Amino acid sequence: MYETNQNYENLSECYTTSFSQTLGYKDTYTETMGSSISFSVLGGVISGSLSNTSTMTTVSGSSNTRSQEVGECVNFTLVGQIVGSGYSGPSNFQLYQDNIYGTLMLNPVN
Numbered sequence: 054m055y056e057t058n059q060n061y062e063n064l065s066e067c068y069t070t071s072f073s074q075t076l077g078y079k080d081t082y083t084e085t086m087g088s089s090i091s092f093s094v095l096g097g098v099i100s101g102s103l104s105n106t107s108t109m110t111t112v113s114g115s116s117n118t119r120s121q122e123v124g125e126c127v128n129f130t131l132v133g134q135i136v137g138s139g140y141s142g143p144s145n146f147q148l149y150q151d152n153i154y155g156t157l158m159l160n161p162v163n
Contacts, residue, residue, distance in 0.1 A: 061132045066150045066157070069124035077116030084109050125155045 087106040093099070127150065143161040150157050 061130055063128070063130050064148070065126055065128045066148065067124060067126035068150060068152050068155075069122055070152070071120065071122035073118055073120040075116060075118045077114060079112065079114035082111045127155060127157060129157070 085106065085108045087104065089102060089104040091100070091102040131146075143163050145162040147160040147162055148157060149160065
């Protein structure tokens with residue numbers, strides 16, 4: 054039977070990823086109206102023309118921004134070396150977590 058030296062440490066590793074997306078549209082409508090009048094009086098001695106042009110532009114639109122943040126945490130406990138196990142390797146480890154899948158890797162450090 055193995056005995057533990059009761060050395061342990063509770064740890065937690067977390068990561069978050071966030072993104073945002075903006076969708077929208079813009080609609081522009083332009084309308085031009087005009088009129089023209091030509092006149093002549095006294096047998097053409099006095100003549101002329103009058104014209105009027107009007108332009109109206111309407112702009113409308115909308116936009117929507119969507120943001121999302123996702124994350125994950127993993128909690129674990131590191132237990133000290135078990136007395137009588139015969140393990141003589143390193144007792145310090147570096148911990149790495151994959152940001153895509155969340156898996157963990159321990160790297161022994163001397």
